[in-house]
Each structure stands twice: as structure tokens, then as C-alpha cells.
Amino acid sequence: MTGSRKKSADRENQRTSRRNFLKAAGGSAVAATVAAVAVPSLATDDESGQQADKKQYGMVIDVRKCIGCHSCSVACKAEFDVPLGATRSWVEYTDKGTYPNVSRNFLPRLCNHCRHAPCVDVCPTGATYKRKQDGIVVVDAGLCIGCKYCIQACPYDARFLNPLTGVVDKCDFCIHRVSKGLEPSCVNSCVGGARIFGDISDPESEISRVMATNPVTVLRPGMGTEPNVYYIGADHSDEHENKRGWYDVRVTTHRKEKDRR
Amino acid sequence: MHELTWGLPVILYLFLAGLGAGAVTVSGSVLLRKGGFGSSRFAIARCGALIGPLPVMLGTFLIVFELGQPFRALNLFKLINLSPMNIGSWLLGAFIFLSLLYALTFLPPSAGPGDRLRGVRRALAWICVPVGISVAIYTGIMLGAMPARPFWNSPILAGLFLLSALSTGVASIILAGVFFRRNHRDPAVRDDYDNSSYLLTASDALLIGGELIIIFLFLMFAQLTIGDVRYAVNVILPGGNLAPAFWGLVIVIGLVIPLVVEIVLIVPKLLYGRRFVSIPAIEVAIPTAIIIGGFALRYIIVVAGQITAPAAL
Numbered sequence: 001m002t003g004s005r006k007k008s009a010d011r012e013n014q015r016t017s018r019r020n021f022l023k024a025a026g027g028s029a030v031a032a033t034v035a036a037v038a039v040p041s042l043a044t045d046d047e048s049g050q051q052a053d054k055k056q057y058g059m060v061i062d063v064r065k066c067i068g069c070h071s072c073s074v075a076c077k078a079e080f081d082v083p084l085g086a087t088r089s090w091v092e093y094t095d096k097g098t099y100p101n102v103s104r105n106f107l108p109r110l111c112n113h114c115r116h117a118p119c120v121d122v123c124p125t126g127a128t129y130k131r132k133q134d135g136i137v138v139v140d141a142g143l144c145i146g147c148k149y150c151i152q153a154c155p156y157d158a159r160f161l162n163p164l165t166g167v168v169d170k171c172d173f174c175i176h177r178v179s180k181g182l183e184p185s186c187v188n189s190c191v192g193g194a195r196i197f198g199d200i201s202d203p204e205s206e207i208s209r210v211m212a213t214n215p216v217t218v219l220r221p222g223m224g225t226e227p228n229v230y231y232i233g234a235d236h237s238d239e240h241e242n243k244r245g246w247y248d249v250r251v252t253t254h255r256k257e258k259d260r261r
Numbered sequence: 262m263h264e265l266t267w268g269l270p271v272i273l274y275l276f277l278a279g280l281g282a283g284a285v286t287v288s289g290s291v292l293l294r295k296g297g298f299g300s301s302r303f304a305i306a307r308c309g310a311l312i313g314p315l316p317v318m319l320g321t322f323l324i325v326f327e328l329g330q331p332f333r334a335l336n337l338f339k340l341i342n343l344s345p346m347n348i349g350s351w352l353l354g355a356f357i358f359l360s361l362l363y364a365l366t367f368l369p370p371s372a373g374p375g376d377r378l379r380g381v382r383r384a385l386a387w388i389c390v391p392v393g394i395s396v397a398i399y400t401g402i403m404l405g406a407m408p409a410r411p412f413w414n415s416p417i418l419a420g421l422f423l424l425s426a427l428s429t430g431v432a433s434i435i436l437a438g439v440f441f442r443r444n445h446r447d448p449a450v451r452d453d454y455d456n457s458s459y460l461l462t463a464s465d466a467l468l469i470g471g472e473l474i475i476i477f478l479f480l481m482f483a484q485l486t487i488g489d490v491r492y493a494v495n496v497i498l499p500g501g502n503l504a505p506a507f508w509g510l511v512i513v514i515g516l517v518i519p520l521v522v523e524i525v526l527i528v529p530k531l532l533y534g535r536r537f538v539s540i541p542a543i544e545v546a547i548p549t550a551i552i553i554g555g556f557a558l559r560y561i562i563v564v565a566g567q568i569t570a571p572a573a574l
Contacts, residue, residue, distance in 0.1 A: 152409070166328075222573065238574045
């Protein structure tokens with residue numbers, strides 16, 4: 001904490017010294033000296049104060065513990081009455097290789113609650129936004145017009161148009177449970193204990209400890225979305241690799257969309 | 262194949278809004294232009310102004326009823342944010358309103374080059390040209406804004422949509438001219454018709470040339486890239502699912518054939534100062550081909566963007 005405060009104070013000093021130079025060039029060096037003294041203390045207080053309340057909920061999925069039972073998908077369906085043919089949370093199977101050198105890996109999927117969420121950037125009505133208090137990306141079902149722009153923009157195909165409501169729907173980390181101190185339904189129902197949910201910004205939380213002590217990956221890191229769902233031991237193989245002809249990859253999405261986006 | 266999230270209504274909207282905005286933009290530019298068109302200027306401007314609003318409104322109707330909640334469409338106007346769709350909605354609303362007013366100034370039976378509405382008409386033309394260009398260009402920005410859609414995620418897409426919109430706009434004006442302006446008894450007016458037809462054909466050839474250059478750049482830079490974009494662009498390159506439609510309908514029918522015919526038509530006057538004679542059959546066939554090509558372009562781009570995805574998970 002003190003380290004980060006010191007760093008931001010340094011940055012502030014740099015900024016003010018640049019301002020200093022400009023103002024001195026303008027001929028009012030005295031005012032600038034006052035500003036250089038006054039501004040840094042105010043700014044750092046403000047920043048650290050904000051940082052203290054800022055949560056970022058996230059999830060680590062330890063794929064080594066996943067048995068591909070779809071409990072999470074079923075629990076999610078039941079929790080939200082998700083209509084037939086749509087999924088907020090689903091499990092993909094990746095089958096690789098040719099007998100006898102084969103493997104099957106599971107990849108549980110959900111909304112990544114990205115730090116830079118492309119869906120939020122494109123939403124024309126402000127219906128989708130990232131909550132300041134906990135970093136959950138939500139859809140305001142009362143504002144959404146169902147234009148499907150966010151569905152196009154999501155690199156994870158996490159969103160769908162709910163045919164019953166006509167608005168866009170997706171995983172919201174079980175906001176109704178989480179806000180009452182419960183775990184999300186998929187975490188609660190995971191028989192292998194593969195899912196860990198918590199506040200990533202708190203270094204003492206279980207999720208932060210697991211992330212710090214294990215190799216973790218995110219999906220499509222090249223998109224720059226900075227997801228908040230992390231995987232341990234995930235197989236990132238995709239059917240695109242088949243064109244190399246080395247080994248067969250077959251992905252079963254268990255969704256209406258047979259292809260991974 | 263992945264389900265299409267944006268289907269035919271959106272494709273038709275992109276095409277119709279482009280055509281309408283293009284027609285109004287061309288109409289306004291012709292009206293404000295100093296020389297060149299003679300007595301045809303007003304007639305051409307009227308064609309474009311009357312054609313323009315209808316397809317835009319039809320397209321808007323289609324996308325509003327394509328929404329999951331059509332009756333909430335006005336939520337778009339509850340705020341202004343940087344979403345291209347939000348800015349586009351404001352532009353589209355302004356364009357429909359302004360282009361309807363602009364079209365109305367051409368409707369009175371007394372409407373003519375020097376009537377009392379002249380000032381209002383010119384003022385509206387001054388506004389309609391930039392707003393029309395914005396409507397034509399924002400659709401390309403809207404598709405181009407998403408890294409998750411590598412086929413669309415290119416700044417040049419907006420330029421392609423703009424040129425295609427202007428070109429289909431000019432084509433619709435030429436096509437309307439054949440039916441509503443051509444058969445005039447006065448030989449001086451017919452001379453002016455030929456002359457204006459030459460100018461429209463020449464500007465259309467320029468726009469088509471620009472479109473071909475943009476498509477060349479698009480394909481060339483996709484080829485020179487590795488990764489998502491190159492993988493995505495394979496769907497329109499030889500061997501891809503959409504290649505026959507792209508090369509047949511967009512490139513050959515929509516661009517190359519019209520360009521060659523138009524160049525053959527304009528070169529005698531352009532280079533040797535001979536008389537330009539418009540041929541009705543060609544004035545129907547070429548704009549029709551351009552309009553088919555313009556629709557095929559939107560169709561293929563919208564579908565190609567949705568059946569391709571980033572390569573690595």
C-alpha cells in the first residue's frame with residue numbers, strides 16, 4: 001500500500017514538475033510552486049481512498065478438478081430459468097489426438113467480466129455496464145433494446161438474446177446471491193470443487209492466494225479484454241489447429257451454437 | 262456455421278440507408294455545384310432528393326423491428342455515448358428529418374431553380390450533404406468497432422461503405438433519370454441531359470475505381486497479416502465459402518463490368534472532346550448492376566464477419 005502510494009506520489013511529482021516548467025515559461029513560477037506542494041497530497045489520498053473500496057469479483061476454474069458433469073450448467077439454468085437453447089454457463093469438451101494417444105479436456109465457460117469489456121463499449125443505450133462497486137458486468141433488462149450489438153462484440157460468445165424477454169442476457173456472477181454473501185450457483189454446485197469465486201483485488205482472499213500460487217491463463221488474451229475468469233490447467237486447443245494436420249482437435253460446445261466463436 | 266446474429270433486415274438496412282444517404286448527398290452536391298450540369302442540375306437534384314428518404318426510412322423500419330424490444334427503440338435517445346450505434350441513431354434521426362424537409366422543397370408544382378424556396382433548399386442541401394456522408398460512413402464504423410470480429414475490424418471498411426453508398430446513390434439517380442427525365446421534347450434540354458449523364462457516369466466511374474482500390478487494400482493487407490484477420494479473410498478468397506458470391510456479384514457484376522462500360526462511354530469525350538451520347542439500355546443495365554453489387558457487398562461483408570472468429574482461444 002505504502003509502495004503504491006509512493007509510486008503515485010512520484011508520478012504526481014513528475015506531472016507537476018512538467019506543469020512547473022510550463023508555468024515558469026509563462027512567467028508565474030510562484031503559483032506553480034504552491035501547486036506542486038498542494039496537489040500531490042490531495043491526489044494520492046483520493047486515489048488510495050477509491051482503491052480501498054474497489055472490489056473486483058472474479059473466478060478461478062481449476063480444470064484439473066473438473067469432471068465434465070455439467071452440474072454448473074444445470075444449476076445456472078435452474079437459478080435463472082434460462083430458456084431452452086440458451087446458456088449463461090456451459091462446459092465445452094475438447095477431444096484431441098488419435099487412439100491410443102488421446103485426451104479429453106473440459107472447459108467450463110461463462111462471462112469473463114472483462115476489465116476492458118467490448119460489450120460495454122458498444123452498448124448504445126448504456127444498458128450494459130461494469131459495476132463500479134464489484135466489477136461485475138451487468139445488463140439492465142429495463143433499458144436494453146435487444147439490438148444484439150454486444151452479442152457481436154463479445155469475443156467469448158457469452159451473450160444471447162433471451163427469447164422470452166427480448167433483451168440480452170448473460171452470466172452476472174449470480175449478483176442476487178453474491179450481494180447476500182453467498183457463492184454463485186455454479187460454484188456452489190461444483191462437485192469437484194473446481195471453481196473458486198472471490199474478490200481478486202483483495203490479496204488475502206482465497207482466489208488471490210490460488211492465483212498467486214498457480215500458473216493461470218485467460219481465454220483469448222490477445223484481445224486485450226483482460227478477463228476476470230482465470231483457468232488452471234485449461235487446454236486452449238481449438239479446431240483451427242486441424243489445418244496443420246498434426247493431431248485432430250474436436251470441440252463439443254454443448255450449446256445450440258455448435259462452433260466456438 | 263455459426264448462427265447469424267444480424268440477418269437480412271440488418272443487411273437490407275445497411276444497403277438501403279447507404280443508397281438513400283448516397284442519393285441525397287449526391288443531390289445536395291449537384292445542387293450546390295456552380296457549373297457543369299446546365300438546366301439538368303435542378304432535375305438531378307430533385308431525383309436524388311425524392312429518392313433518398315424512402316429507402317432510409319424503409320431500412321430504419323426494418324432494423325427497428327429486428328430489435329428484441331422494438332417498442333423500446335427510443336431508449337437510444339435517452340443518452341449520448343461513444344457507441345457507434347448511439348451516434349448513428351442520432352445521425353439517422355437527423356438525416357430522416359432533414360432529408361424529408363429537403364425533399365419537400367422539391368415537391369410544390371412551382372418548384373424550380375429560381376423559386377422562393379431556393380434559399381431554404383440550398384441551406385438544407387448544405388446540411389444534408391455532411392449528415393448524409395455521416396450516415397453512409399457510420400455503418401462501416403459500427404461493424405469495424407469490434408476486435409471480436411476480425412473480418413470487420415478495419416478502419417477501411419467505413420471508407421468502402423461510404424464509396425459504395427455514393428456509388429449506389431449515383432446509380433439510383435441515373436436509373437430514375439432514364440424514366441423521369443430522358444424523354445424531353447426540347448433539344449437543348451436533351452443536350453443538357455446528355456451532358457449531365459456524362460458527368461454522373463464519370464463521377465460514378467471515379468467512385469467505383471475508389472471502391473476497387475479500397476477492396477484491393479483490404480485484401481492485400483489481410484494477406485500481409487498473420488493471425489485472425491488473415492484467417493477471417495480466407496472466406497472471400499478463392500476456396501472460401503463466400504468467394505463465388507464475392508468475386509462474381511461484387512467484383513465482376515457490381516464493379517468491374519460497370520467500370521469498364523463507363524470508361525468506354527466517357528473516354529471519347531474525356532480525352533478527345535467528342536459528343537457524349539447516352540444509351541438508354543446501358544443507363545438501365547449499368548446502374549442495376551451497381552445496385553445489385555452494392556447489396557451483395559453488404560450481404561457478403563455482414564455474413565463473412567459473423568461466420569469467422571478470432572483464431573486462437
